[in-house]
Amino acid sequence: xxxxRTIASCFFVLCxxxxxxxxxxxxxxxxxxxxxxxxYLTSPADTTYIINFWATWxxxxxxxxxxxxxxxxxxxxxxxxxxxxxLDFAKDLEKKVIPFVNRNKLQSTVFVLDEPDQNAWIxxxxxxxxxxxxxxxxxxxxxxxxxxxxxxxxxxxxxxxxTSKFPLNP
Amino acid sequence: MRKRxxxxxxxxxxxxFSFAFTADEAGYQLGDTAADFKLKxxxxxxxxxxxxxxxxxxxVTFTCxxxxxxxxxxxxxxxxxxxxxxKGYPVVAINPNDVTAxxxxxxxxxxxxxxxxxxxxxxxxxxxxEVARKYGATxxxxxxxxxxxxxxxxxxxxxxxxxxxxxxxxxQKRYTEAALDNLLAGKPVQQATTKAIGCTIKWRGDS
Numbered sequence: 001x002x003x004x005r006t007i008a009s010c011f012f013v014l015c016x017x018x019x020x021x022x023x024x025x026x027x028x029x030x031x032x033x034x035x036x037x038x039x040y041l042t043s044p045a046d047t048t049y050i051i052n053f054w055a056t057w058x059x060x061x062x063x064x065x066x067x068x069x070x071x072x073x074x075x076x077x078x079x080x081x082x083x084x085x086x087l088d089f090a091k092d093l094e095k096k097v098i099p100f101v102n103r104n105k106l107q108s109t110v111f112v113l114d115e116p117d118q119n120a121w122i123x124x125x126x127x128x129x130x131x132x133x134x135x136x137x138x139x140x141x142x143x144x145x146x147x148x149x150x151x152x153x154x155x156x157x158x159x160x161x162x163t164s165k166f167p168l169n170p
Numbered sequence: 171m172r173k174r175x176x177x178x179x180x181x182x183x184x185x186x187f188s189f190a191f192t193a194d195e196a197g198y199q200l201g202d203t204a205a206d207f208k209l210k211x212x213x214x215x216x217x218x219x220x221x222x223x224x225x226x227x228x229x230v231t232f233t234c235x236x237x238x239x240x241x242x243x244x245x246x247x248x249x250x251x252x253x254x255x256x257k258g259y260p261v262v263a264i265n266p267n268d269v270t271a272x273x274x275x276x277x278x279x280x281x282x283x284x285x286x287x288x289x290x291x292x293x294x295x296x297x298x299x300e301v302a303r304k305y306g307a308t309x310x311x312x313x314x315x316x317x318x319x320x321x322x323x324x325x326x327x328x329x330x331x332x333x334x335x336x337x338x339x340x341x342q343k344r345y346t347e348a349a350l351d352n353l354l355a356g357k358p359v360q361q362a363t364t365k366a367i368g369c370t371i372k373w374r375g376d377s
Binding site for chain 1: 238308309312329330333334335336337340342343345364365366367368369370371372
């Protein structure tokens with residue numbers, strides 16, 4: 001009996017340790033292919049996705065990331081989901097992206113889109129997108145609404161976009 | 171008066187907002203006639219397209235010193251020039267970034283970069299950003315191939331240099347070269363527009 005309790009408490013401590021290290025390391029940042037992004041682009045859910053295209057090397061992108069983080073926090077209990085799509089090169093995942101995400105304690109969903117032939121997928125995000133970043137797509141599949149912006153957004157612009165074009169209770 | 175303030179504020183916010191989203195929708199489309207310009211080259215001389223008497227056209231490329239994507243393409247831009255300038259299509263590189271927003275893109279820094287990389291092509295400073303606005307350029311690098319037709323320069327290709335910015339070794343489609351090869355063979359350009367990720371042009375007044 002005592003033996004079992006020891007095992008149980010050992011297991012408990014191990015779990016704590018695992019959770020602890022998990023938190024210390026921050027979120028995992030997966031390297032994904034186009035279908036992963038398309039799941040959001042074609043989602044039929046009544047969820048408003050705010051998909052922001054950024055990269056660690058892009059200064060205006062890095063400057064606007066906190067606005068998306070703040071919005072995600074504010075709408076944590078609502079069907080609003082911020083997706084931060086990093087366009088850093090796959091080879092920079094360990095060296096640049098993960099340290100950046102951890103240093104800035106990013107809470108929104110982050111992944112690196114590893115699709116070097118950009119001409120093949122940029123038009124799928126929005127036909128008007130020339131490829132400049134930052135760029136942001138807001139979309140709600142259930143309501144068949146989408147809005148694309150190829151510019152940095154101020155917190156006020158972002159909030160205004162969300163509340164005017166994607167009201168939670170229409 | 172006090173009552174009006176929130177309304178005025180709202181209106182000005184809305185006005186700013188709508189401006190922000192319409193500012194760069196204009197610009198050249200395929201088949202448009204490109205206007206000439208006069209911009210300062212890194213050697214201090216003013217350069218216009220009409221100065222190139224023998225050119226059949228141009229590879230006008232909006233680029234800069236600071237954007238990692240633009241830097242990744244510097245060597246490939248040099249190769250493009252070396253391959254196509256003798257065939258009548260020189261590269262004309264234009265840096266449109268605002269110096270206040272991007273100090274690394276000042277004229278002096280352009281001169282330094284051009285010396286370091288030994289640019290064989292003109293590297294021009296679009297200080298007023300008027301040329302970039304007229305073209306409708308949005309990012310660096312952003313290529314516009316112009317082809318001389320009579321006295322006019324027609325836009326014949328808009329887009330990317332190739333399909334792999336990160337790794338020149340893995341490039342499979344050389345979009346700009348393919349367009350130039352079509353043009354030099356007297357054929358219509360097969361893929362006349364392409365998209366690529368790049369750094370947004372740092373416009374004056376933007377934060």
